[in-house]
């Protein structure tokens with residue numbers, strides 16, 4: 238059957254990429270269809286129920302600043318919140334939450350079901366409709382043909398997915414879900430460059446059979462409990478619970494080594510490359526043979542279940558080895574395994590074959606996002622989904638001839654967002670192992686903090702149409718309060734003649750010798766906003782007490798003002814650096830340039846540029862093997878009008 242309605246954007250897959258893609262496109266007014274295997278698994282977490290962490294938390298805040306669902310759903314579902322790197326600089330501070338997986342799915346589904354312009358449909362997609370070279374829709378398992386002007390594919394680990402437990406293996410998209418085999422075959426026919434990756438998950442345990450008294454308790458941050466979303470409140474959180482820690486030991490390691498000859502990883506059954514930063518326990522024991530013990534976090538999967546996720550023992554060893562290795566650890570001597578651990582191999586597509594909007598170069602209208610682009614992680618998937626959803630909707634606007642400021646696509650710069658870093662890394666460098674976000678990937682990380690994601694992105698999000706009125710109002714109030722408070726501090730002067738020496742020593746550590754404004758004083762390493770304000774409101778400085786004037790905005794506003802003051806030197810220097818490289822970064826390369834005919838470049842560089850066809854000189858410089866010298870030669874060639 239041909240479904241009667243034509244959609245602007247069809248999203249295939251209801252995981253973290255697909256749900257954000259569908260929500261973003263629909264928020265922008267695109268008539269959007271989300272086609273997925275099973276409505277019950279919308280927003281399902283395939284692996285551990287936790288969101289955020291260093292680098293990943295930054296992405297979640299950016300998704301949130303652009304009106305996405307992940308952060309606010311985590312606020313509604315989070316059962317433990319922590320700020321990681323809390324004692325380090327603000328650039329690397331990151332929020333991490335343990336979520337109740339049932340509450341999380343419900344929070345995502347509620348948003349999807351209540352989103353105007355969005356339709357949900359449960360069916361496996363087996364085929365794509367292609368006319369000429371352009372995608373025009375998708376066909377489901379029972380032959381329903383949905384027409385759409387763009388299609389965003391977010392099939393995660395499902396394309397030709399194969400699960401491994403020991404030497405046994407079978408086809409699946411993840412445990413309990415079917416694989417996408419026909420769609421994988423169809424994509425192979427399109428000859429888009431692809432290969433295999435793998436990832437794994439640990440066995441899950443029944444908490445009633447764990448002796449927690451033998452484990453170390455790990456509570457979350459309780460005073461105050463962090464929130465993820467800029468629109469979130471701690472009062473949204475359900476009950477908070479602790480996690481627990483146990484350790485592997487020499488016996489555990491012996492048991493694991495004893496299973497190596499039946500490991501699909503070591504016997505060559507698995508060919509796909511796995512995530513280096515989230516290795517299986519057998520990989521850890523093999524690679525770090527000298528390490529006597531590894532920490533294992535026992536994380537609750539929810540409030541209404543006894544299921545525990547033992548973080549650190551992801552494995553595809555045979556079940557009998559899993560059983561023994563679990564029971565070799567303190568507190569787990571009688572642990573019952575509820576679900577075996579496994580590894581999964583799946584198809585991914587070389588992201589270098591994508592344009593900087595995530596549209597495939599070879600099939601106009603077809604966008605890829607999430608794990609199928611070679612990444613790993615919910616947060617990386619959500620960020621890509623939101624990005625692809627925005628770009629698919631922008632393309633529809635352009636097809637309609639509707640003018641906007643974006644000209645048919647949008648990509649944040651590397652100095653604007655981790656999202657920009659993620660997309661740029663993927664399309665210019667590709668991947669050799671599952672890609673995950675780290676703060677070290679961002680060269681301008683002092684600017685790309687969690688705390689200022691809204692300041693960096695919400696205005697653009699509003700212009701794109703993904704930020705609703707409530708979020709925009711809240712953001713505008715915060716932005717204005719930050720600017721008012723900064724101005725107030727800059728225009729409030731403290732004169733040593735009016736400030737008794739003992740008061741100066743109490744607040745500032747020493748007597749001041751000449752007049753300073755409050756903003757300058759706040760730049761001093763030992764002077765905090767709160768202590769500075771204790772100078773205020775009294776006889777020394779006559780001005781309103783800002784805590785009262787800022788009302789409930791006080792904490793986030795003060796945070797912004799304080800960071801701006803404390804790091805102003807570094808931030809200004811970084812801004813100068815960005816400005817210096819901006820011209821080179823955004824220098825547009827002609828789309829029809831024949832790199833093979835540029836004699837000044839080596840054959841290798843010519844071939845790489847011809848293959849990847851970067852949009853800008855900045856992107857060209859990040860393609861591996863394209864040296865700064867080659868970039869200078871390319872620039873000279875272009876300036877000569879070559």
Ligand code: FAD
Pocket residue numbers: 249250251252253254255272273274275278279281282283284285360361362363391392393394395396410411414416417420436437438515551579580581606607608609612613614615618619
């Ligand atoms: P998914 O969450 O996989 O969602 C894909 C969606 O598409 C599903 O809803 C599926 O039903 C649907 N779908 C697929 N094909 C079709 C089709 N043909 N028709 C209709 N619907 C379709 N990440 C980490 O960061 N660390 C880890 O340790 C880790 N371990 C993992 C272990 C396992 C076993 C698995 C399966 C995943 C693991 N992940 C891990 C990855 C994490 O789950 C993914 O990064 C994330 O879920 C990717 O999101 P996604 O939206 O791209 O895809």
